[in-house]
Amino acid sequence: MQLKSILSTSGLLAIVFILGTSLSGGKKEAGVNDACKRSESIQAVKKEMVPYRYERTTTTNVTFKNYDQVKEVAIPLFFDTKYKFVVNCEGLPVDVKVEVYDQPMGMRKNPVKIMESSEKQFTFELDEEYLKNRVYINYIVPALEDTEDEVIQKGCIVLASGYKNV
Amino acid sequence: MRISALIFAVTFLFTLASCSSGDNSNNTVADAIEDEISGDDIEMEFEEDDEPDQVFMLPSPLQIGSIFKNAGLNYQEGLVVNPNAANNLTTSVDKSLALGILFADMTYCILNDQTQTGKEFLKSIKDVSQEVGMGSVFDGTNLVERFEANLGNQDSVLNLLIDIQDRIDLHIHENGQDEIEVIIFAGGWVEGMHLGANSTRDNSNSIPARIAEQMTVLQNVVGLLSQIEQTSPKLDELRSQMKSLLSLYEISEKQDNKGGDGYEITQAHIDQIAKSVTNMRNLITNS
Numbered sequence: 001m002q003l004k005s006i007l008s009t010s011g012l013l014a015i016v017f018i019l020g021t022s023l024s025g026g027k028k029e030a031g032v033n034d035a036c037k038r039s040e041s042i043q044a045v046k047k048e049m050v051p052y053r054y055e056r057t058t059t060t061n062v063t064f065k066n067y068d069q070v071k072e073v074a075i076p077l078f079f080d081t082k083y084k085f086v087v088n089c090e091g092l093p094v095d096v097k098v099e100v101y102d103q104p105m106g107m108r109k110n111p112v113k114i115m116e117s118s119e120k121q122f123t124f125e126l127d128e129e130y131l132k133n134r135v136y137i138n139y140i141v142p143a144l145e146d147t148e149d150e151v152i153q154k155g156c157i158v159l160a161s162g163y164k165n166v
Numbered sequence: 167m168r169i170s171a172l173i174f175a176v177t178f179l180f181t182l183a184s185c186s187s188g189d190n191s192n193n194t195v196a197d198a199i200e201d202e203i204s205g206d207d208i209e210m211e212f213e214e215d216d217e218p219d220q221v222f223m224l225p226s227p228l229q230i231g232s233i234f235k236n237a238g239l240n241y242q243e244g245l246v247v248n249p250n251a252a253n254n255l256t257t258s259v260d261k262s263l264a265l266g267i268l269f270a271d272m273t274y275c276i277l278n279d280q281t282q283t284g285k286e287f288l289k290s291i292k293d294v295s296q297e298v299g300m301g302s303v304f305d306g307t308n309l310v311e312r313f314e315a316n317l318g319n320q321d322s323v324l325n326l327l328i329d330i331q332d333r334i335d336l337h338i339h340e341n342g343q344d345e346i347e348v349i350i351f352a353g354g355w356v357e358g359m360h361l362g363a364n365s366t367r368d369n370s371n372s373i374p375a376r377i378a379e380q381m382t383v384l385q386n387v388v389g390l391l392s393q394i395e396q397t398s399p400k401l402d403e404l405r406s407q408m409k410s411l412l413s414l415y416e417i418s419e420k421q422d423n424k425g426g427d428g429y430e431i432t433q434a435h436i437d438q439i440a441k442s443v444t445n446m447r448n449l450i451t452n453s
Contacts, residue, residue, distance in 0.1 A: 058223045072220040076382040133382045
């Protein structure tokens with residue numbers, strides 16, 4: 001009898017707690033505004049790959065902070081192969097600058113900046129004249145001021161690679 | 167007594183729930199809890215971010231296979247593993263390593279018009295994917311049927327391979343399984359090197375140069391494997407063997423006279439690499 005009453009009380013408490021929680025909106029979590037449109041971005045970069053053979057995409061997730069950030073994608077390259085890269089930044093709430101280097105960030109000595117762009121989508125190619133075995137793509141992510149409602153701004157950048165080695 | 171306790175509990179729980187919603191119009195308990203959740207804590211939550219500042223774009227098995235193929239790598243009977251090689255493996259990590267081998271061998275078969283064998287690998291890949299929690303990659307896709315329907319058309323089959331790769335990438339991205347991606351890639355890299363290093367006796371091809379340039383990828387793989395948290399005795403041993411191989415490669419590193427990155431690699435190096443990757447491959451596939 002005692003056990004039965006404990007169980008029924010516990011059950012009632014659980015229901016009350018679930019009701020209370022759901023009515024009040026659950027655990028407080030800061031709001032997130034994720035502008036990432038990965039599928040659409042992938043479709044867009046694939047279209048740009050012609051006449052190279054599309055290889056794959058790499059998605060870089062970005063969480064905006066109240067300070068500038070740099071995200072880097074390092075890509076290995078093989079000799080006698082031509083490459084095409086397409087960078088799509090449409091899944092971001094604000095524009096970013098993209099810079100391409102021959103050396104990794106933090107270890108640069110007389111680096112060569114291969115290109116830079118602030119477009120929503122752009123392409124660049126590397127041919128056999130490029131002698132390094134890696135290329136480094138930097139996303140310069142600007143700071144976003146904290147908002148009163150503490151909404152976290154997120155997004156993503158989609159990078160596609162294609163190659164010709166025939 | 168029981169009723170008063172229940173009323174207290176209900177009141178307390180509603181208070182907690184209201185507090186967590188940010189409703190400050192309630193009572194002092196809510197205010198006290200609100201005080202506990204200091205601005206710093208909220209800031210920490212905001213700062214939490216497991217996105218790394220640098221990522222490596224790993225080459226696809228198809229690109230590595232195509233490079234070796236164009237360098238003169240031809241199909242050799244007996245070089246690929248048994249398509250059922252992963253059947254006796256038990257852990258998810260070990261199966262993921264084997265999955266990489268299966269991908270590499272399927273690619274090798276398709277690039278060399280051995281599509282019937284390639285199909286056996288695809289079936290096995292489908293099964294192992296299910297076992298490592300990536301079964302949804304194949305859900306509702308009829309990939310095996312589409313593969314069978316295009317057996318005589320290499321280009322269509324290669325497009326299917328790319329489709330599978332995209333689906334895996336999507337699955338990994340959506341489920342935060344970056345570690346599995348690295349583990350699968352490591353297995354695939356070992357197999358690609360096994361195929362290349364064990365078929366270099368013909369001096370007319372440029373496969374040794376292709377093997378040499380895989381150093382770049384090995385550096386990335388070793389770096390990525392050192393960052394992942396998942397583990398198994400096999401994975402630990404593989405890490406160790408890959409680091410040893412990296413040392414061997416570093417001996418051959420050399421800048422060419424145009425200032426480009428390169429390696430000077432001899433047949434003795436190739437033999438050592440072949441022996442090393444064969445050991446790694448046996449480690450992965452032996453149960």
